[in-house]
């Protein structure tokens with residue numbers, strides 16, 4: 001049985017990424033608002049829009065801390081961010097849901113999402129995903145690395161130098177693979193299960209695009225940042 005060990009460099013890489021992932025949290029004021037205002041659908045949608053906007057800001061800040069990301073071609077950096085934003089945000093909100101938030105907040109956030117004018121056909125797969133992520137009980141290093149692997153997906157639209165992205169992603173995948181073996185020795189398939197979630201994320205991002213269109217149709221307002229990242 002081959003001995004799996006994380007090298008010094010990989011340890012340092014993991015620390016940089018995990019610290020960055022934990023450092024960039026949703027601002028407390030947005031989370032606090034969650035519990036305050038009343039429950040109208042408009043009010044809920046406005047709050048979720050504010051949350052989504054701060055999630056994009058947090059994502060951009062986190063991405064800048066991924067070793068090697070800023071050395072990529074500038075336009076490719078933008079293409080990777082635009083192409084992965086939804087998936088990274090679903091991962092982050094799934095993790096916020098399944099662990100980070102004080103228990104009371106989770107129910108309130110779930111309530112607001114269910115009462116924000118989003119149709120049931122998107123709500124169900126979204127919460128199924130949140131549950132399936134929760135069941136994995138990822139440690140924070142795994143969460144940070146899985147998000148990094150998602151951002152460094154080479155075949156996003158308009159990426160020119162896919163090889164450069166692929167090399168970075170492979171570096172992260174190698175650390176994540178070893179971490180899974182060391183963190184879940186009794187579950188040899190754990191790493192494969194994690195990557196399986198990335199497939200589920202692609203489906204969710206299609207739902208998300210449809211959600212955006214239907215919100216648009218109902219004349220919902222977005223912030224400039226959300227319009228820019230999703231070309232709405």
Ligand SMILES: Cc1cccc(C)c1Nc1c(-c2c(F)cccc2F)nc2cccc(C)n12
Nearest residue numbers: 045048049051052055089090093113208222226
């Ligand atoms: C913040 C939030 C949390 C859980 C569910 C939802 C619907 C939201 N809100 C939005 C999301 C979004 C996200 F931020 C993370 C995960 C999945 C998402 F649908 N995307 C967008 C895009 C335009 C407007 C909003 C309100 N919005």
